[in-house]
Amino acid sequence: MNKYSRYFICGIILLIAIIVLFCANVAMGSVHIPITDVINTILGNNEGIYDVIITERRLPEAVSSMVAGSALAVCGLMMQTLFRNPLADPSILGISSGSTLFIAILTFCSTALGIGAIMNPIWQIIAATAGSMVVLFFLLAVSRRVVSNTSLLITGIMTGYLTSALVSILQYSGSKDANFAFVMWTQGSFSRVVSSDLFFIFIIVCIAGIIAVFFLIRTLNALLLGENYARNMGINVHRSRNIIIIITALLTAAVTAYCGPIAFIGLAVPHIVRYMTRSADRRTLVPLTALAGACITLLCALIAKMEVFGYMLPINAVTSLIGAPIVIAAIFKNSSFNER
Amino acid sequence: MGKKEIVITKGLYTGYSDKQIVCENINAHIERGSLTCLIGRNGAGKSTLMRTMCGFLKPIHGEVLLDGKKIEDYSHNALSRRLSVVLTEIISEINYLTVRSVVEMGRYPYCNCFASLSHEDYDIVDKSMKIVGIEDLAGKSMAALSDGQRQKVMIARALAQDTSVIVLDEPLSFLDMPSRIEIMKLLRDIAHTQEKAILLSSHDIELALHFADRLWVIDRNSHIYTTNAPYTDSSSIIDDVFGGQSILVKEFLKA
Structure with a gap:
């Protein structure tokens, strides 16, 4: 029972941290909003001067960073379970590189045609979704042919290399303007889509995907024992693998399309949670990873906004700066746990 | 029968x-x-x-x-x-699982997709660990066990599958x-x-x-x-x- 109360406390701490960071995210920005106004507006009883900024910009932005982080984190956990590899994350299947390639094609072709770099979010979302879907269907076709997860993993990594090679060719031949526009996109941002109607589609897709992962908890746990054991526990391994890939692809596609290729959250968060709980049981890891993903992404978004160097930092740089040391620390601590 | x-x-x-x-x-x-x-x-x-x-x-x-x-x-x-199985392969992925949660996996064919076990399931898990004689190890992590103990855990898991x-x-x-x-x-x-x-x-x-x-x-x-x-x-x-x-x-x- 002691163990369960520990998980429970972890959950409570994460929830409190999410609420605090969420409010801080809404308050921080080019205009600093007093925290009382933030709370009042969230609770829905304020007609103050900041009302419009909060509801139109800050709240959607905070919500999208929370949901995107949560989605990437659970994807990372699924990939690490499916491929039985602690280095797997949503980008490992090449799905986000598919999005990146299509965004690159959109940006560079539009400049080459002389109509100026298309930075319209709607076109970007369409391109990014198309890119990830192309990779997804390719992977599903491969998955039907190959039996082992390792072969699938290697196919995913190779797809990633292939697309990044194509992207660098585009970058090399592209104009200065197009390169700048493209680099800006790769930096990632949670504020890109808040003004568009597509925002709700993003939120719905992500939340539906995250909820779907909860329905896979038994499958993920069984896969820890390997495919043969999982099969003997009544799991249809092949079908489960396809479902896991489709959910990961949809979530990754949604996040990449709306926020850009956000690095590191998917890889780092499951390690952090595993370190926190000292458990591999997906019954605890799935909910806690979803919470921790939201929490850490909010923290990164907040740091990005704090103007440490006098200006806002790109979110992608912050997630890597925060994520990498935490993963290294968790691995060091875990190896001592391993020997015990 | x-x-x-x-x-x-x-x-x-x-x-x-x-x-x-x-x-x-x-x-x-x-x-x-x-x-x-x-x-x-x-x-x-x-x-x-x-x-x-x-x-x-x-x-x-x-x-x-x-x-x-x-x-x-x-x-x-x-x-x-x-039909339940015990296989040869050594699985490092379960090192951070407790003995109890590995044995609980034996109940997966009977439980919902959230892997939440009923009271009856918990009774069967306890009984299986008792038959194999690993009830004292229930809270230990798999990494802390000897090869013989690990094999017993896998046997208890198969028993819990009630086949x-x-x-x-x-x-x-x-x-x-x-x-x-x-x-x-x-x-x-x-x-x-x-x-x-x-x-x-x-x-x-x-x-x-x-x-x-x-x-x-x-x-x-x-x-x-x-x-x-x-x-x-x-x-x-x-x-x-x-x-x-x-x-x-x-x-x-x-x-």
Whole structure:
């Protein structure tokens, strides 16, 4: 029972941290909003001067960073379970590189045609979704042919290399303007889509995907024992693998399309949670990873906004700066746990 | 309960394709309440046969009948409620799991997709750990266990699956002699007291002769015959399995 109360406390701490960071995210920005106004507006009883900024910009932005982080984190956990590899994350299947390639094609072709770099979010979302879907269907076709997860993993990594090679060719031949526009996109941002109607589609897709992962908890746990054991526990391994890939692809596609290729959250968060709980049981890891993903992404978004160097930092740089040391620390601590 | 023979092979050919047949025309069965041991040399086709018995490989010809129905006609879930397995592979992924959560996995065929167990499930998990004698280890992490203890956990997991048949592929491989004896004794007791049909493969003939109620012997020509305890002709069994080297083995066993 002691163990369960520990998980429970972890959950409570994460929830409190999410609420605090969420409010801080809404308050921080080019205009600093007093925290009382933030709370009042969230609770829905304020007609103050900041009302419009909060509801139109800050709240959607905070919500999208929370949901995107949560989605990437659970994807990372699924990939690490499916491929039985602690280095797997949503980008490992090449799905986000598919999005990146299509965004690159959109940006560079539009400049080459002389109509100026298309930075319209709607076109970007369409391109990014198309890119990830192309990779997804390719992977599903491969998955039907190959039996082992390792072969699938290697196919995913190779797809990633292939697309990044194509992207660098585009970058090399592209104009200065197009390169700048493209680099800006790769930096990632949670504020890109808040003004568009597509925002709700993003939120719905992500939340539906995250909820779907909860329905896979038994499958993920069984896969820890390997495919043969999982099969003997009544799991249809092949079908489960396809479902896991489709959910990961949809979530990754949604996040990449709306926020850009956000690095590191998917890889780092499951390690952090595993370190926190000292458990591999997906019954605890799935909910806690979803919470921790939201929490850490909010923290990164907040740091990005704090103007440490006098200006806002790109979110992608912050997630890597925060994520990498935490993963290294968790691995060091875990190896001592391993020997015990 | 019905008749004792629960798994029957009829004219079974095992292998990976028509051109890669490993064992031919196997007609054998396993019984409830008895420990059956498949013995043979390394590479004689033990693993292929075991994988076919688990339903992981399809028979090339012939059939494996479980309760009178072909094993490949069972759905994943229906099969998992009738036949559980203990495999050779060492799994590092479960190092951070507690013994209890590994044994709880045995209940997965019976529970919902969130893997939440009922009170009845928890009772069965407790009972399984008690039968195997690992109830004191319940809260420990798998990484802290010895190989013998890990194997017991996997046996408890299979027991929790509450199946009439348990198939174990080389469960003794990584164990030292005392643990081997302990596991064999445990398996025999489980078969006798829990009315399970247990099939295990091993190349440890001496232990098999000592503990198994029935033997499936793969001889050096990859033919399979069965024999029941007591084994009056144990030296001819050793001959069949090891061929020319049998004299050495017998000397070794005497010493």
